[in-house]
Amino acid sequence: MFSTETLKNHVAFITGGAGDIGYEIASMYGRFGAKVAIVGRNRERLDNALQKLRAQGIDAAAFVTDVRDFDQVKHAIEQTVARFGALDILVNNAAGNFHCPTAGLTPNGWKTVIDIDLNGTFHGCLAAYEHLKRSEHGGNIISIITMLGVTGWPGAAHAAAAKAGILSLSRTLAVEWGDDNIRVNTISPGPIGDTEGVQRMYIDTGRDELERRKTALNRFGTKADIAHAAVYLASDMACYVTGDNLVVDGGRWLKYVAA
Numbered sequence: 001m002f003s004t005e006t007l008k009n010h011v012a013f014i015t016g017g018a019g020d021i022g023y024e025i026a027s028m029y030g031r032f033g034a035k036v037a038i039v040g041r042n043r044e045r046l047d048n049a050l051q052k053l054r055a056q057g058i059d060a061a062a063f064v065t066d067v068r069d070f071d072q073v074k075h076a077i078e079q080t081v082a083r084f085g086a087l088d089i090l091v092n093n094a095a096g097n098f099h100c101p102t103a104g105l106t107p108n109g110w111k112t113v114i115d116i117d118l119n120g121t122f123h124g125c126l127a128a129y130e131h132l133k134r135s136e137h138g139g140n141i142i143s144i145i146t147m148l149g150v151t152g153w154p155g156a157a158h159a160a161a162a163k164a165g166i167l168s169l170s171r172t173l174a175v176e177w178g179d180d181n182i183r184v185n186t187i188s189p190g191p192i193g194d195t196e197g198v199q200r201m202y203i204d205t206g207r208d209e210l211e212r213r214k215t216a217l218n219r220f221g222t223k224a225d226i227a228h229a230a231v232y233l234a235s236d237m238a239c240y241v242t243g244d245n246l247v248v249d250g251g252r253w254l255k256y257v258a259a
């Protein structure tokens with residue numbers, strides 16, 4: 001059963017935890033009893049998010065970190081363990097993306113997104129591994145991807161390739177690290193209405209109605225829909241679930257394939 005104690009005595013580390021889906025996961029984890037560390041590049045956004053978490057009575061910390069730099073990620077994870085005494089859950093949520101048809105994409109534009117999304121996720125997994133192994137609850141890695149990484153994503157080849165890479169990495173780690181009692185899963189959100197990404201990619205470009213109709217449920221999701229999935233995967237209710245990709249997209253990818 002889920003309760004406000006579901007994640008009690010768990011410590012979670014959430015990349016990109018100051019914004020949108022990352023913040024929602026941090027906040028929900030906290031309300032379910034976890035201690036949370038959030039990391040991101042922007043000090044002001046982090047401080048603001050930290051204040052909001054603490055105002056809810058959540059035991060939280062924040063560290064300025066660029067996930068592209070392994071040493072920074074390692075340092076932030078070490079600071080988290082020093083502050084809270086353990087690390088049980090890693091959420092790889094930080095992502096960068098912009099709309100750009102591939103013919104116009106520069107090598108550096110490609111590299112930048114691969115560095116943030118795919119390399120950043122690898123950095124988190126590697127830096128967290130020794131700590132997750134020692135988790136008394138069993139370690140947990142959850143990475144936020146998208147089914148557009150599987151179907152292809154015209155206009156965002158860099159992000160699609162990175163997300164497909166994260167799916168593959170997660171499946172590999174689920175097997176390699178299963179003996180260490182670490183579960184490794186991904187969540188594939190669909191279009192989440194109240195996020196900067198959907199605002200920029202769909203609403204600002206006038207494509208929101210079209211994108212809404214692409215989902216089987218004919219609506220955008222909410223940040224809470226994704227945070228609920230992240231609570232489930234981190235909880236004991238999912239203790240036999242590893243190597244899975246939990247699709248929370250209103251049926252978008254199936255409609256895309258079936259239509």
Ligand code: COA
Nearest residue numbers: 095096097098099100105106107108109110112113196197
């Ligand atoms: N179209 C085409 N190329 C773009 C671009 C766009 N909209 N935005 C960035 N790039 C290219 C830049 O031109 C540069 O390549 P170049 O050196 O060959 O010119 C490269 O990407 C790096 O850009 P830069 O602005 O230096 O990177 P950054 O590290 O400051 O920014 C991004 C990271 C690129 C992901 C940026 O889009 C960003 O910060 N976005 C906000 C966060 C976000 O994307 N959240 C995810 C929501 S889904």
